[in-house]
Structure formats: structure tokens, C-alpha cells
Amino acid sequence: MVIRPYGYAIWEAIQDYLNVKFKETGHSNMYFPQFIPYSFIEKEASHVEGFSPELALVTIGGGKELEEKLVVRPTSETIVNHMFTKWIQSYRDLPLMINQWANVTRWEMRTKPFIRTLEFLWQEGHTAHATLEEAEKEAMQMIDVYTKFAYEQAAIPVIPGRKSRVETFAGANRTYTIEAMMGDRKALQAGTSHNLGQNFSRAFGTQFMDENSQIEHVWQTSWAISTRFVGGIIMTHGDDAGLMLPPNIAPIQVVIVPIWKKGDEKSAVMEAVSSVQNTLKEAGIRVKVDDSELRTPGWKFNFYEMKGVPIRLEIGPRDVTNKSVVISRRDIPGKQGKEFGVSMDPSILVDHIKGRLVEIQASLLQKAIAFRDSNIVDVSSYGELKEAIAEGKWARGPWSASDADELKVKEETSATIRCFPFEQPEGAKKCFMTGNPAEEVAIFAKSY
Amino acid sequence: MVIRPYGYAIWEAIQDYLNVKFKETGHSNMYFPQFIPYSFIEKEASHVEGFSPELALVTIGGGKELEEKLVVRPTSETIVNHMFTKWIQSYRDLPLMINQWANVTRWEMRTKPFIRTLEFLWQEGHTAHATLEEAEKEAMQMIDVYTKFAYEQAAIPVIPGRKSRVETFAGANRTYTIEAMMGDRKALQAGTSHNLGQNFSRAFGTQFMDENSQIEHVWQTSWAISTRFVGGIIMTHGDDAGLMLPPNIAPIQVVIVPIWKKGDEKSAVMEAVSSVQNTLKEAGIRVKVDDSELRTPGWKFNFYEMKGVPIRLEIGPRDVTNKSVVISRRDIPGKQGKEFGVSMDPSILVDHIKGRLVEIQASLLQKAIAFRDSNIVDVSSYGELKEAIAEGKWARGPWSASDADELKVKEETSATIRCFPFEQPEGAKKCFMTGNPAEEVAIFAKSY
Structure with a gap:
């Protein structure tokens, strides 16, 4: 995809806003190489499983066949951890909080301008912390930055929440997401923030000596928003006459x-x-x-x-x-x-x-909120979910069923769990699929 | 190379300044894909000859061997022209003036941080015009923007000038350059601006209908500054105690x-x-x-x-x-x-x-100018040039000899023509190599 000046200017507006917020929250920009030795990708088991089908590989450089294939980065956790391992020795080196603006490549067969492209632009934040609690706080802080950006700048009333286990990022313990309803009522995952736990630090040996001279693995996060968001803005506010920009x-x-x-x-x-x-x-x-x-x-x-x-x-x-x-x-x-x-x-x-x-900024947001709310149906049975999805709407209902049940819903309705929203109804709930007690409601929708 | 936050912040300062200047001079930012079909690179004969030894090639995507190898962009003239050919029909579409901030890859065997790296960050401007004169004016305007930036922001007293035919960019008619003297007195090519003539527009069929309904090929320029400039700043102003930043x-x-x-x-x-x-x-x-x-x-x-x-x-x-x-x-x-x-x-x-x-800004520039001027020797014979180069200095002398002579100087002294400076001494001159009349002096130096 070529991003022409008008679309690129929207991306620049996104960059200008987020860059300030990232720096205010203590992150520094830097830049990692985009070619990652294949052996790095293999180190974290679920990561390689998730990404290997969509890798672009450089096999020839300077006229010669390479001894080790190089992966064109689909995301940078592995090379970041390779370097973090060199940079981090002591608790004094933590937290380490960085961000990079970069291009990434994922081999997509069915592309759609801005939404799903073989190469796209994004920012990826990567942080390392001394404790799980700090990493969790950071992951939540960044999904909050994204949420505020979506509401206040892009006038997109995203729903922030937690991904299901099935939909969690390859290599993360928890993935937080902001989910946006497009004009065609499909969901768009518009930004994510991951609590990576110690998965990458264990795979790469990223350790530090804590204040009691104990050697520990660091706790990490990563978080990203991409040029996909430009597509989200276009598909949230447009009408038959064209775009309608906040x-x-x-x-x-x-x-x-x-x-x-x-x-x-x-x-x-x-x-x-x-x-x-x-x-x-x-x-x-x-x-x-x-x-x-x-x-x-x-x-x-x-x-x-x-x-x-x-x-x-x-x-x-x-x-x-x-x-x-x-x-x-x-x-x-x-x-x-x-x-x-x-x-x-x-x-x-x-x-x-x-x-x-x-007024226009506020009115676009209000219109989008009204549209979103009139297209989310509360369901208390699988039948109701099927009906809502068939009507093109989002379904929200209590869920505590298995991963297998979740995949069954996907197979039968094409809808997936977009998130367990942070905002939850009070009171006791029963899973609409199994009838068992459920702690949370989940939102199901067809998505891009 | 990993660019850590402090070095990256210098790059951001360069970006902030140039981005404003590029927009003031009528350019828009946009983004082209980094994977270029190999057949595009082959279309312009001297371009492929210049770049093919240093290409990185993607041969596998999404688990499959690709039918056509993809080049990881070493520079974007070819893919830019592929798109310009679609966008340009009439003189009303001209001038087309764009810029992109991007990463580029050139397979370098001998790397040096910031100065020569396998992947680097840069901006590349690309423009198309209706006449040769306009393209020439644009190429000169942009080398002037770079010169001002070097003097006023980076306190580097670069010497702007024209490259010799031997040193001209692969695919350009003329290359303008700014040459900087580093602390070790080696020259650094710190930025270039090319008048591409109709070389790429002929190779890619980039044509327009002029005001008299004649079909013509567009006239083009391209120009770039990279993260190499960060290295230039470090190596111009540093001393034994470390960096000295303007x-x-x-x-x-x-x-x-x-x-x-x-x-x-x-x-x-x-x-x-x-x-x-x-x-x-x-x-x-x-x-x-x-x-x-x-x-x-x-x-x-x-x-x-x-x-x-x-x-x-x-x-x-x-x-x-x-x-x-x-x-x-x-x-x-x-x-x-x-x-x-x-x-x-x-x-x-x-x-x-x-x-x-x-005061510090001005004093760094003055110091660098004094250093530069005390290390450029005016020569009137090849013997004097050899002596100056052997002493680690730059040699400036009248030159109208052949490409073969230029290559002989390189072979015998390791020095190359850095540029024919825009600022030329008055009066008749005789080539120090051949004794024939010479229109210009050239500057010779060892370089990075």
C-alpha cells in the first residue's frame, strides 16, 4: 500500500499526539534493526507459532545466500529482548521504557487498505520492570492513553477491555485492547497493550539483580497502534459523500x-x-x-x-x-x-x-456513541447471540465457557470475543453458553 | 545498529527542523512500500548496476518461495516512478513534490556506527517537474536547505558542490553534495540532491501532456539526508572528553x-x-x-x-x-x-x-570553520596533491582531467573528488594533472 499525502497527514496527527503522551509517561524513542535472525524468533515458543505463517524472509544479501535467514520484523519483542539482556543488570536499570516508530511486515493474503496490509507503519512500546505489578500498571496505563486518544482526538468511542485467552497476543500473558465499531458494524481492534509477564525475559535470559542481590527475570510489556487506525477513522465517521474527519x-x-x-x-x-x-x-x-x-x-x-x-x-x-x-x-x-x-x-x-x-468534534463522538450503543445487544443465550450477530450487531453477554466453545462460536457465527470490557455490569451472572456462573460479560462481534 | 534514545533524539531534532523546511518549500510527506519487485530495479540500467551488489532480497513470504524476488529498498526512485506514472497525466499534475521518512537497506560489509550501516534511517525527497530548468532549480534549492541546516543547526561548515561524473548517483545526471570535514580530517558526504533528468521517467514511461498537448517525459529530482548525519555531528565537534553538541x-x-x-x-x-x-x-x-x-x-x-x-x-x-x-x-x-x-x-x-x-552555537561553528580552512591545501601539481593527502589534508586544485585520471588518483592516494565546490576562485586555471585549461577547482580527500 502507498500512503498518499492526505492519509499520511492523518497518521502524522496521530504521531504528534501520541509522541507527546509517550514522552510525558516516561518513554524514550529509539530504533532497532528490522532484520531479526530467525533463531531469535524461535526462542519464545508461542511467539514463533503465532508469527511464523506470516513472515517475510531475507535469504540473499550482497549477492550471497545468507547462512541464517533474516526475518523482516513482524514485531520487535525478540530483538528488543536480545538488547535488553545486554543493557539490564541491576534494579537501577529499571524500569526501561522505550518506543519506536517503524514499519513492520506481515505476509497477508487478503489485504484491505489501511486495515490489513502486508507492510504497515506503527509505534511499538517495549518496557521492562522489576515487578509484575509495575508491568501490569504500565500495560493498563498505555491502553488508557490509547482510549483517551481514540475518544478525544479521533472521536471513536472504543471499548477498552481484556482479550480472551484465544485472542491473546502470541507471547503475552494478557492482552488489553480497544475495540471500535466501524460504520458497517464490524469490529476493529484499534490498539493493543500486552502484559508479557516473564515469557520473553525467560526465553532471552533478561535478568537483573534486585535490591536484595537476588537475580530475577524482568517483567515486560509491549503496546502498539498502527496505520490501521487511519482506516478506523475513515470507517467510523464517513458517509456516502465521503470522509468526515474529526x-x-x-x-x-x-x-x-x-x-x-x-x-x-x-x-x-x-x-x-x-x-x-x-x-x-x-x-x-x-x-x-x-x-x-x-x-x-x-x-x-x-x-x-x-x-x-x-x-x-x-x-x-x-x-x-x-x-x-x-x-x-x-x-x-x-x-x-x-x-x-x-x-x-x-x-x-x-x-x-x-x-x-x-462542536463538530463533540458531535462526531456523540453520533458514534449513539450508533455503537444502538448496535450492541445484551444476550442471555447462544440463540440470542446468533440472532444479534446475524443482524450484524455486537452481542454482549456473560461468558465463562471454554476455549473450545469460543472457537465453536467463531466457526458457527464468524464472531469472536472482541474483549471482556473493563466496564462490567454489577450482580451475579450466568454464562449464556453453559449456564455456569460467570464473572464477566464478553463482547462478541464479527471483525476486520 | 541499534539507535539508543540519546542518539535518536539528535535524529528527531534533525527531523523536526527539516520537516518544517520541506513543507515550507511545498513538499508533502507520504509513504511507499519498502519491498520493490526486482524487475523495477532492473529498468534503469545504471541504477541496477550501482545498487545490485548491495541488495537484500526477500525470497520467501508467508512460507512460500516467491515467484519474483523482492528488493528491500536501498532507495525508492523505482517504486516512486512506478506510482508517478499512474498519478501524472497532465501538466496540471506537476510539479509533484513529495518526501518520505523511512528505513533503507544496503548490504555493507564494513560497517561503522551511524556512518555506514546495513540499515539506516533517512528522508528521501522525490519530485517531478515539467521542465529541466524547474528540476535543476529544485535540486539546487534542496542542497541549499541542507547547507543551511548544516551551518545553522549542526554547526558543520559543509562545502556544497557538484559531484564528478565518477561519483554521481547511479541514475542521476547531476549530483549535488554537502561535504563535511570530520575531526580526523576525513570527508563525510553528509547529504545529496540529484537532478535525475529524464532517466527514470524514460525507464518507467512517466509522461505528461504539456500545455500545447504534447506528450513529454517528466524531469525529476531526488535528495536525501540520513542518520549518517548524526555521526557527522559527533565526529565534527567531539573531543577527548566525549561529544560536544551544538x-x-x-x-x-x-x-x-x-x-x-x-x-x-x-x-x-x-x-x-x-x-x-x-x-x-x-x-x-x-x-x-x-x-x-x-x-x-x-x-x-x-x-x-x-x-x-x-x-x-x-x-x-x-x-x-x-x-x-x-x-x-x-x-x-x-x-x-x-x-x-x-x-x-x-x-x-x-x-x-x-x-x-x-555563543556556544556560534563558537562551535567558528572552531569548525577554522579547523576546516587550516586543513585545505591549494595544489597546482599532482605532487602537491599527493603531499597534502599524505598529510591527511584536503587538496583543492583545478581539474579537467579524465575519469581514468580521477580513478588513478583514487588508486594511488585513496583520495576521491569530493566535489567541485559552488564557490570557485576567479581567473584562468590550469588542470594540475594535465596542464590543460580547467574551468573549475575540485576538492580531493579521503572519505568515509
């Missing part, structure tokens, strides 16, 4: 379309356009003017709707005379979303636009 | 070392330290406090000297009483670089520190 991550928040008919109207209109553009730019608003004469205003209206730009400003000769602009909101189609005669005066216009951007 | 790109500009002996001194010192830290941080200075009790102040002094932090502040009990700090400059060793009794008052301290950072 202002906080929109590469263009406001597009200005100048309108003139006669030649002598142009200079006055363009002067006003340029002045409004500077006003908004100085106020920190991401604004673009499309003054191309190759396209009509009508063509531009459609184009920027398709691109999901939150706000469009039109400025024509009459607006110049009245010192006002026309505003259209992408999230409210047609006349309802239009405002006429909004003053061009910087002291009024900036606040007005900023206010509208905040 | 303030503009130093991850830590000021380190504060608290000093106390008795237990009851600690709280007053730490209160002052914390207040100074906040003052500097709010002023936009990158400041770090090292309050670890596991290390002595003396150990910390050495450590941050080694790390090349431009300014160290010491704050002890007497400083707290006097409401002052002790300042040490990394670029002036010993007592000369120390200032006592500088007021802690924010209104004084911030300006004082900012002033010192500007």
Missing part, C-alpha cells in the same frame, strides 16, 4: 473557496480570502485556500466534502461588501449546516470557527 | 546537578533546583535535572561532558543562600568556561543562559 486530527480543518464571476471581482475577493486565511492560520487553525481556476466552486464543494474537511468557508463579492463569510459544516449536510453573514472581523471569526470545530 | 540540536541543552552534603541541605537545594528547572523549561530550554543519589556530582560532571551537554548548572547550599548558580560551558574546558554567582532570578538567568547557548 477536527482534532483533520489535516485541513477549514477550507476556503473563493467565488467570483467577473474578472474585476477577483482581486477584492482574493484580498479578503487571503486576509481571512492569515487570521485563521495565526490562530493555529489548519486552513487551506483552494484558488485553482481549473475547477468550479461546485466541484470544490464536493471535493472537500469527500475529503472530510470539517468546515468550508465561501467568500464571494457580496460577502466582501458585507465583510462576512458563509460557513458550511461537513457533519450537518445541506442548509441546516450553513451559516450566512458571519463577520470577517478576526476578533469574532476566530472564536466562532474555534467554537464550531469544538 | 545547542540547536542538543537533546539536553542544560543539565542541572544538585550538590549537597548533609541531609538537611537537601530540601533547600532541591527546591531551588526545581524552581530553576521550571524557569528554564517555561522559557523553552531543554533542561534535565540529574538528582540521582546513586552517583556523585563529580561522576555526573564527567558523564554529561561525555554526552556533550552544552551547559551544566551546579546548585549547592551556598548558591541557594546567594540566590545564584554556577555555570560551566562544555566548549570551554576548565576554569575559563566557569561562571560563578550568576543570579537565579528568572528575568536574569533565562536571558543569560539563552545568550550563552547562542
Whole structure:
């Protein structure tokens, strides 16, 4: 997949936000090699089992057959642990908290732009701690960072929770996830955070001397969000006219379309356009003017709707005379979303636009929450689950059945456990599959 | 090579600066796949000849032998042109100006950290234009962006110029370069910008219809700076005590070392330290406090000297009483670089520190310029060149000899033409090798 500039700009917005949060929470960026000796991958048994079917292997380098095949990283736990083992000796070296922005490769046969691609971009955090409790706290902290990002920046009301054993990352003790409902009501796993326990530290001998001079294996986490999230944003908020981007991550928040008919109207209109553009730019608003004469205003209206730009400003000769602009909101189609005669005066216009951007951001999130909630069905029997899934909805119900039962549900309905959500209903529960007591409800859905 | 956090932070500083400049000059970031079908690489004859000895090849994917080998990108001209051919139809689609931040792989047998590594990080710009003149202007503009960056941010007085035909990029008509003199007086090619002419557009059929409805091949450029530049910074400014980082790109500009002996001194010192830290941080200075009790102040002094932090502040009990700090400059060793009794008052301290950072930045550049200029010898015979190179210096002299002569110099002295500098002496010149008239002087040096 080629990521073109507009899509890449959304990824940059994701990076800019998360990079700050990662640093605030004590992580440093660094970079590991992408070629991993095959023997590293084999060291953690469940890891190699999970990843070996989807590896790309370099077998020739500099014109020669290599003695050991190199894996193009599908994820970096193994090479990270290889280095952590060298760097960590004492409790003084802990916690070690790093992140890298990188490309990864997983050999996918059925690809879908942004959602499932052979190569994708992501960040992967890797941390090592002195205790299980610290590692668990870190894993939870990072899924929380992702959850806040999804709600506040991407306006995606993800459901955070814990993966079932069947769906846990190859090599992790626990996987936390944020699950998002797309416009077609399929679930998208939009980010994960793993408590790796001591699985990799045992496989790689990553040990430290604790304060009592005892040698222990470190406790670890890893966590990632990828360019898949860009696909999640597109498929959460889009409509038939195209994308609908949340202002906080929109590469263009406001597009200005100048309108003139006669030649002598142009200079006055363009002067006003340029002045409004500077006003908004100085106020920190991401604004673009499309003054191309190759396209009509009508063509531009459609184009920027398709691109999901939150706000469009039109400025024509009459607006110049009245010192006002026309505003259209992408999230409210047609006349309802239009405002006429909004003053061009910087002291009024900036606040007005900023206010509208905040409203649009909130309104996209509210719409997505309402959509999500109206498409989750509480079920108390397998029959009810089948019905809900057949209707394309998500099913939520008490679950304490076996891995085999979970696989049976998958086989019969194509739905999997997306997560045991952190937010759980109170009171005693009975597993809808077995009738046995259940501690938690699980959410089942078809997914990407 | 693993890039650890401190080195990576220097790379991030390079990215932050260049990213802004690239966008200001009209480029958008995007991302191309890193696996390139082998047949793409073969399309441009000199390109495949230049790169085929250093390719890494993926031959197995998802457990199966691939029908066509995939090249792990050594550079992206071929896949970029494959896509440009789809995107460009008309002069309205031009200029097309993009950049990507990515990893690249070149199978190197003799590696050196940052300078020559099997995998490295870089940015690669790729542009397509309607005319040769536009492409030439773009290639020159970007080498100029690199030159300014080197001087103003990295304090490296690079010499910009044109590569000889022998040293031109495989597939380019012209390669512009910035050449830096390292502390050991070897040359480092620190960035390049290529005028690709129509070489790739002819190989890939990248055509457009011009304003007169004629079909033409596009004119192209590409340009890159890599993590090698981090090595350049280290090897330009370091001394026996370690690194010496220019303030503009130093991850830590000021380190504060608290000093106390008795237990009851600690709280007053730490209160002052914390207040100074906040003052500097709010002023936009990158400041770090090292309050670890596991290390002595003396150990910390050495450590941050080694790390090349431009300014160290010491704050002890007497400083707290006097409401002052002790300042040490990394670029002036010993007592000369120390200032006592500088007021802690924010209104004084911030300006004082900012002033010192500007001075250090300028002083590192001046020192590097003096070093460079005292190590370039003007030569008027091959004997003089041999002598200069044998002394480890750079030789500059008029050159209009053949490619064969250039290769002979390389074989006999290990020196190559680093560039024909843009800045040329006036007046008639005679080639120091052949005695024939020469239009330009060339700079010869041993290089990394």
C-alpha cells in the first residue's frame, strides 16, 4: 500500500499526539534493526507459532545466500529482548521504557487498505520492570492513553477491555485492547497493550539483580497502534459523500473557496480570502485556500466534502461588501449546516470557527456513541447471540465457557470475543453458553 | 545498529527542523512500500548496476518461495516512478513534490556506527517537474536547505558542490553534495540532491501532456539526508572528553546537578533546583535535572561532558543562600568556561543562559570553520596533491582531467573528488594533472 499525502497527514496527527503522551509517561524513542535472525524468533515458543505463517524472509544479501535467514520484523519483542539482556543488570536499570516508530511486515493474503496490509507503519512500546505489578500498571496505563486518544482526538468511542485467552497476543500473558465499531458494524481492534509477564525475559535470559542481590527475570510489556487506525477513522465517521474527519486530527480543518464571476471581482475577493486565511492560520487553525481556476466552486464543494474537511468557508463579492463569510459544516449536510453573514472581523471569526470545530468534534463522538450503543445487544443465550450477530450487531453477554466453545462460536457465527470490557455490569451472572456462573460479560462481534 | 534514545533524539531534532523546511518549500510527506519487485530495479540500467551488489532480497513470504524476488529498498526512485506514472497525466499534475521518512537497506560489509550501516534511517525527497530548468532549480534549492541546516543547526561548515561524473548517483545526471570535514580530517558526504533528468521517467514511461498537448517525459529530482548525519555531528565537534553538541540540536541543552552534603541541605537545594528547572523549561530550554543519589556530582560532571551537554548548572547550599548558580560551558574546558554567582532570578538567568547557548552555537561553528580552512591545501601539481593527502589534508586544485585520471588518483592516494565546490576562485586555471585549461577547482580527500 502507498500512503498518499492526505492519509499520511492523518497518521502524522496521530504521531504528534501520541509522541507527546509517550514522552510525558516516561518513554524514550529509539530504533532497532528490522532484520531479526530467525533463531531469535524461535526462542519464545508461542511467539514463533503465532508469527511464523506470516513472515517475510531475507535469504540473499550482497549477492550471497545468507547462512541464517533474516526475518523482516513482524514485531520487535525478540530483538528488543536480545538488547535488553545486554543493557539490564541491576534494579537501577529499571524500569526501561522505550518506543519506536517503524514499519513492520506481515505476509497477508487478503489485504484491505489501511486495515490489513502486508507492510504497515506503527509505534511499538517495549518496557521492562522489576515487578509484575509495575508491568501490569504500565500495560493498563498505555491502553488508557490509547482510549483517551481514540475518544478525544479521533472521536471513536472504543471499548477498552481484556482479550480472551484465544485472542491473546502470541507471547503475552494478557492482552488489553480497544475495540471500535466501524460504520458497517464490524469490529476493529484499534490498539493493543500486552502484559508479557516473564515469557520473553525467560526465553532471552533478561535478568537483573534486585535490591536484595537476588537475580530475577524482568517483567515486560509491549503496546502498539498502527496505520490501521487511519482506516478506523475513515470507517467510523464517513458517509456516502465521503470522509468526515474529526477536527482534532483533520489535516485541513477549514477550507476556503473563493467565488467570483467577473474578472474585476477577483482581486477584492482574493484580498479578503487571503486576509481571512492569515487570521485563521495565526490562530493555529489548519486552513487551506483552494484558488485553482481549473475547477468550479461546485466541484470544490464536493471535493472537500469527500475529503472530510470539517468546515468550508465561501467568500464571494457580496460577502466582501458585507465583510462576512458563509460557513458550511461537513457533519450537518445541506442548509441546516450553513451559516450566512458571519463577520470577517478576526476578533469574532476566530472564536466562532474555534467554537464550531469544538462542536463538530463533540458531535462526531456523540453520533458514534449513539450508533455503537444502538448496535450492541445484551444476550442471555447462544440463540440470542446468533440472532444479534446475524443482524450484524455486537452481542454482549456473560461468558465463562471454554476455549473450545469460543472457537465453536467463531466457526458457527464468524464472531469472536472482541474483549471482556473493563466496564462490567454489577450482580451475579450466568454464562449464556453453559449456564455456569460467570464473572464477566464478553463482547462478541464479527471483525476486520 | 541499534539507535539508543540519546542518539535518536539528535535524529528527531534533525527531523523536526527539516520537516518544517520541506513543507515550507511545498513538499508533502507520504509513504511507499519498502519491498520493490526486482524487475523495477532492473529498468534503469545504471541504477541496477550501482545498487545490485548491495541488495537484500526477500525470497520467501508467508512460507512460500516467491515467484519474483523482492528488493528491500536501498532507495525508492523505482517504486516512486512506478506510482508517478499512474498519478501524472497532465501538466496540471506537476510539479509533484513529495518526501518520505523511512528505513533503507544496503548490504555493507564494513560497517561503522551511524556512518555506514546495513540499515539506516533517512528522508528521501522525490519530485517531478515539467521542465529541466524547474528540476535543476529544485535540486539546487534542496542542497541549499541542507547547507543551511548544516551551518545553522549542526554547526558543520559543509562545502556544497557538484559531484564528478565518477561519483554521481547511479541514475542521476547531476549530483549535488554537502561535504563535511570530520575531526580526523576525513570527508563525510553528509547529504545529496540529484537532478535525475529524464532517466527514470524514460525507464518507467512517466509522461505528461504539456500545455500545447504534447506528450513529454517528466524531469525529476531526488535528495536525501540520513542518520549518517548524526555521526557527522559527533565526529565534527567531539573531543577527548566525549561529544560536544551544538545547542540547536542538543537533546539536553542544560543539565542541572544538585550538590549537597548533609541531609538537611537537601530540601533547600532541591527546591531551588526545581524552581530553576521550571524557569528554564517555561522559557523553552531543554533542561534535565540529574538528582540521582546513586552517583556523585563529580561522576555526573564527567558523564554529561561525555554526552556533550552544552551547559551544566551546579546548585549547592551556598548558591541557594546567594540566590545564584554556577555555570560551566562544555566548549570551554576548565576554569575559563566557569561562571560563578550568576543570579537565579528568572528575568536574569533565562536571558543569560539563552545568550550563552547562542555563543556556544556560534563558537562551535567558528572552531569548525577554522579547523576546516587550516586543513585545505591549494595544489597546482599532482605532487602537491599527493603531499597534502599524505598529510591527511584536503587538496583543492583545478581539474579537467579524465575519469581514468580521477580513478588513478583514487588508486594511488585513496583520495576521491569530493566535489567541485559552488564557490570557485576567479581567473584562468590550469588542470594540475594535465596542464590543460580547467574551468573549475575540485576538492580531493579521503572519505568515509
